[in-house]
């Protein structure tokens with residue numbers, strides 16, 4: 554299970570940088586999940602728990618890459634067409650079982666095993682069937698043309714995938730081709746999700762004055778599921794320290810990670826941090842990022858804890874930036890930084906403070922190629938701008954201003970939503 558060592562290190566007024574927070578994850582959190590074996594049909598989206606070794610060689614033998622004629626290259630001429638008798642027929646799955654003698658051609662189909670002695674294939678479009686059991690083959694065909702070498706893809710014993718990889722549908726094809734009906738995978742990360750706030754209500758409920766619907770809990774649960782986690786909906790809690798403490802304490806033993814939204818800032822009704830400190834430890838609280846400053850990471854007994862801010866954009870962005878690598882770490886997945894793309898800004902932006910900023914943005918295709926546009930309001934309460942965006946522009950701490958045409962780092966949501 555997860556382990557924690559020391560107390561919160563976001564001490565005093567200094568805000569932790571995002572890089573420091575990300576570095577704290579492997580230092581403070583260890584993989585938490587057991588290993589199980591699942592049939593291939595259930596393996597997509599799961600994290601591979603051990604290196605996968607090929608049980609076969611692929612292609613098993615030299616095979617034809619085309620429908621055509623297999624010959625010995627030494628029977629062809631570099632300058633003149635050659636006519637040879639067609640003495641054999643080789644379909645995929647039906648090896649010839651005898652060598653091809655000098656002076657013979659074999660009709661062969663894609664995937665057919667090259668008969669011993671044959672080393673070159675000529676595709677049928679380039680061959681003239683003489684009508685009397687012979688074929689005229691063109692001049693100047695290179696040796697081993699259209700022959701796939703045995704083991705060109707992998708050999709018995711080759712490591713085709715390494716542990717820690719989250720299996721894609723493409724990986725499932727490879728695992729099957731390498732001969733594995735079952736694969737060892739990490740158990741799914743179990744995540745319990747709470748939202749907090751007296752003003753927060755279930756979507757569709759009658760709203761009192763000042764009330765709003767619980768976008769965060771639903772968004773966070775969907776994001777966690779997109780990462781392959783098993784999510785428990787632990788509902789919504791009022792701004793009440795005892796209730797929050799009891800709920801977190803009661804759920805810690807059933808989950809690898811407890812996730813909350815709201816109540817982590819400095820207001821008189823922000824009780825989540827006090828609850829976590831009563832039950833366990835905070836590793837960090839408060840980051841130099843915008844949105845998402847009050848985000849917290851901690852530990853309650855064996856469960857990791859992530860406290861996300863209540864502002865919807867802050868909750869969703871901190872999930873993508875911090876909770877995703879945390880879930881990957883807990884779930885035995887290799888944590889790799891998401892790809893970013895340098896693209897020209899199609900906007901002005903002036904940065905006021907020292908926090909690293911993440912601007913909601915999307916790509917438009919202009920006359921000179923792709924250009925980034927940003928949402929008109931970057932207020933962290935504006936959840937619609939999150940849905941409309943395609944990703945985030947990452948504005949480093951030391952940047953003051955962005956002008957149209959400047960190259961900026963764009964992080965597409967697709968890079969961090971699975």
Ligand SMILES: Nc1nc2c(c(=O)[nH]1)N[C@H]1C(S)=C(S)[C@@H](COP(=O)(O)OP(=O)(O)OC[C@H]3O[C@@H](n4cnc5c(N)ncnc54)[C@H](O)[C@@H]3O)O[C@H]1N2
Nearest residue numbers: 748750767768769770815816817818823846862863864867
């Ligand atoms: N004096 C200060 N005030 C604030 C600071 C600060 O440093 N000093 N930080 C601000 C920042 S930045 C953020 S972000 C917010 C986060 O505060 P909390 O995490 O304590 O969140 P709440 O106060 O509970 O709520 C903030 C905002 O979000 C709405 N909300 C809450 N839960 C949900 C939900 N489940 N679905 C949709 N919307 C939700 C809530 O109604 C509030 O409007 O603090 C700033 N203040």
Ligand code: MOO
Nearest residue numbers: 844845846867933
């Ligand atoms: O960090 Mo807050 O998320 O700026 O609104």
